[in-house]
Amino acid sequence: xxxxxxxxxxxxxxxxxxxxxxxxxxxxxxxxxxxxxxxxxxxxxxxxxxxxxxxxxxxxxxxxxxxxxxxxxxxxxxxxxxxxxxxxxxxxxxxxxxxxxxxxxxxxxxxxxxxxxxxxxxxxxxxxxxxxxxxxxxxxxxxxxxxxxxxxx
Numbered sequence: 742x743x744x745x746x747x748x749x750x751x752x753x754x755x756x757x758x759x760x761x762x763x764x765x766x767x768x769x770x771x772x773x774x775x776x777x778x779x780x781x782x783x784x785x786x787x788x789x790x791x792x793x794x795x796x797x798x799x800x801x802x803x804x805x806x807x808x809x810x811x812x813x814x815x816x817x818x819x820x821x822x823x824x825x826x827x828x829x830x831x832x833x834x835x836x837x838x839x840x841x842x843x844x845x846x847x848x849x850x851x852x853x854x855x856x857x858x859x860x861x862x863x864x865x866x867x868x869x870x871x872x873x874x875x876x877x878x879x880x881x882x883x884x885x886x887x888x889x890x891x892x893x894x
Contacts (some may be wrong), residue, residue, distance in 0.1 A: 742862060753802035753828075758786050761798050764843070764850035770796065772826045776876050778819040778869065787820070787873060795861060795869055798824045798843060807835055817867060822856035840884035 751759070755774075762772045772788040786798040793812045797820035801807040807825075817823055824841030827833065836842060841856025861869065883889050 754785065754800045756825050757800035757802060757828065760845035761786050761843055767774045773873060773876050773880060776872065778872065780827065783816050784816055789873055795820045796822045796824060798826050800826045804832060804835065820822045821858055821860050824856050826850060849884050
């Protein structure tokens with residue numbers, strides 16, 4: 742059973758990310774938020790599946806949020822599948838058909854359109870798995886030690 746123990750000051754995109762991460766667990770995917778695959782890019786959610794597949798999910802809370810995102814195509818080279826996560830009120834006709842679509846809220850999500858697969862080259866996959874592991878470990882350390890701070894690398 743999932744309960745809402747989050748601070749009340751989560752932003753709309755953060756709520757979408759939380760619902761996405763909760764849902765991905767049901768597909769046996771683990772996830773982290775705000776991972777930096779390379780300088781100048783920060784993905785909202787990166788998830789790793791049971792076979793090592795890597796998904797990137799960008800959370801968009803409004804039309805303006807989507808229209809101001811000019812970097813999303815740069816995320817494609819860092820994942821096997823790319824998804825948008827939006828709420829039920831979002832005008833989904835704005836989203837490119839060649840990407841995945843997830844409808845989410847702060848509690849759960851549903852994959853409406855599976856993203857096409859474009860497998861990462863092995864060397865890139867290795868780099869991303871290492872970044873994912875380090876990011877997750879740093880987040881865990883920060884959660885366990887409130888005095889610890891780190892910045893995204």
